[in-house]
Amino acid sequence: MLEKDIERVFYSQEEIAEVTKKLGKKITADFAGKEPLVIGILKGAVPFMADLVKEVDVRLEMDFMDVSSYGNAMVSSGEVKIVKDLDTNVAGRDILIVEDIIDSGRTLKYLVDLFKYRQAKSVKLVTLFDKPEGRVVDIEPDYFGYLVPNEFIVGYGLDYQEQYRNLPFVGVLKPEIYENN
Ligand SMILES: O=P(O)(O)OC[C@H]1O[C@H](OP(=O)(O)OP(=O)(O)O)[C@H](O)[C@@H]1O
Numbered sequence: 001m002l003e004k005d006i007e008r009v010f011y012s013q014e015e016i017a018e019v020t021k022k023l024g025k026k027i028t029a030d031f032a033g034k035e036p037l038v039i040g041i042l043k044g045a046v047p048f049m050a051d052l053v054k055e056v057d058v059r060l061e062m063d064f065m066d067v068s069s070y071g072n073a074m075v076s077s078g079e080v081k082i083v084k085d086l087d088t089n090v091a092g093r094d095i096l097i098v099e100d101i102i103d104s105g106r107t108l109k110y111l112v113d114l115f116k117y118r119q120a121k122s123v124k125l126v127t128l129f130d131k132p133e134g135r136v137v138d139i140e141p142d143y144f145g146y147l148v149p150n151e152f153i154v155g156y157g158l159d160y161q162e163q164y165r166n167l168p169f170v171g172v173l174k175p176e177i178y179e180n181n
């Protein structure tokens with residue numbers, strides 16, 4: 001039903017599962033002996049976070065934060081707002097931020113600076129998708145799954161006007177979907 005709105009699939013469910021496994025292995029090795037606080041950024045990171053933590057074999061805690069710079073727009077407003085803050089104190093903690101995508105980089109730059117200001121011991125970033133051509137601020141993930149071209153993608157957490165997050169794969173929408181909005 002949702003699939004009919006997709007013009008082209010970029011990454012299948014199987015490819016996403018495979019890269020998530022690999023990322024989980026690397027993170028397991030790098031965080032051995034630590035007890036990270038894994039922070040998922042709502043709402044886009046939810047499907048990836050849920051799958052990734054099951055591939056990470058260290059003691060960890062999970063928390064979530066909601067920040068927004070897009071609203072319903074397809075271009076970042078440039079201003080990042082905290083919609084829901086963490087429940088956990090990050091001071092002295094090893095942090096792993098989990099994102100679905102880094103595009104302009106504004107969301108992650110804001111969060112890394114915030115957690116450092118709050119005296120986290122270390123801050124690392126994992127993103128399923130990296131769109132380097134979208135970047136307007138200087139930030140790179142420590143771990144990424146796939147590089148994506150400079151196109152607006154949906155699925156597996158990524159939305160267009162809050163829809164399509166529940167697609168199990170990632171792709172681009174047919175042009176008529178935008179024309180009808
Ligand atoms: O690198 P950037 O240009 O900042 O873009 C990336 C951010 O934008 C999206 O979130 P959004 O603010 O749309 O909220 P959502 O996760 O609820 O869709 C995405 O999930 C990232 O958090």
Ligand SMILES: [Mg+2]
Nearest residue numbers: 044070158159
């Ligand atoms: Mg969004």
